[in-house]
Amino acid sequence: SQQGEEDPQALSIQEGENATMNCSYKTSINNLQWYRQNSGRGLVHLILIRSNEREKHSGRLRVTLDTSKKSSSLLITASRAADTASYFCATAVLNDYKLSFGAGTTVTVRA
Amino acid sequence: ETGVTQSPTHLIKTRGQQVTLRCSSQSGHNTVSWYQQALGQGPQFIFQYYREEENGRGNFPPRFSGLQFPNYSSELNVNALELDDSALYLCASSMTGFQGEQYFGPGTRLTVT
Numbered sequence: 001s002q003q004g005e006e007d008p009q010a011l012s013i014q015e016g017e018n019a020t021m022n023c024s025y026k027t028s029i030n031n032l033q034w035y036r037q038n039s040g041r042g043l044v045h046l047i048l049i050r051s052n053e054r055e056k057h058s059g060r061l062r063v064t065l066d067t068s069k070k071s072s073s074l075l076i077t078a079s080r081a082a083d084t085a086s087y088f089c090a091t092a093v094l095n096d097y098k099l100s101f102g103a104g105t106t107v108t109v110r111a
Numbered sequence: 112e113t114g115v116t117q118s119p120t121h122l123i124k125t126r127g128q129q130v131t132l133r134c135s136s137q138s139g140h141n142t143v144s145w146y147q148q149a150l151g152q153g154p155q156f157i158f159q160y161y162r163e164e165e166n167g168r169g170n171f172p173p174r175f176s177g178l179q180f181p182n183y184s185s186e187l188n189v190n191a192l193e194l195d196d197s198a199l200y201l202c203a204s205s206m207t208g209f210q211g212e213q214y215f216g217p218g219t220r221l222t223v224t
């Protein structure tokens with residue numbers, strides 16, 4: 001089974017609305033990262049949040065991390081059509097050497 | 112654009128054949144990781160390299176092998192192709208280690224018939 005699991009699997013919103021997706025994971029982490037993928041192409045790094053951080057912002061993106069609940073959320077504010085993509089969380093597990101990706105949340109922003 | 116390139120973009124092979132996929136990392140990035148992404152799934156870790164040595168491997172059989180070269184390029188080789196090997200293959204490089212920010216290439220879409 002995968003370390004990280006995103007919820008919901010799919011999300012459809014109107015342009016200008018906010019989109020929120022969640023990631024839950026199983027074991028202790030060094031950091032958690034969010035990536036975006038457009039139409040089956042390469043992934044693009046969005047944000048990295050370390051285990052001792054609770055919140056990070058980057059432009060219209062806000063990421064929170066709750067290590068007690070082993071969960072993270074990604075908020076996209078004022079969504080645009082260009083935000084239509086799949087979003088993946090990736091966990092860097094303690095004493096491991098790699099990133100483990102979840103199955104992703106597919107976001108569709110309607111004009 | 113991440114500066115990571117992959118070739119070819121698309122590839123069609125027959126079951127039982129062998130394939131080599133190539134990746135060119137960004138200058139200064141000393142780690143490269145390879146992932147397999149099936150349709151509708153997240154990337155699955157295959158293996159990774161640091162200074163031309165394999166430094167970790169996922170749950171993939173030995174017919175998946177790789178190389179990293181001094182010039183920041185790397186290869187993924189798959190022998191005895193099976194239908195389930197059909198997927199998008201992604202390489203990613205980093206200057207901050209295997210658990211740092213990864214820079215992904217655009218991927219190679221492999222179809223096995």
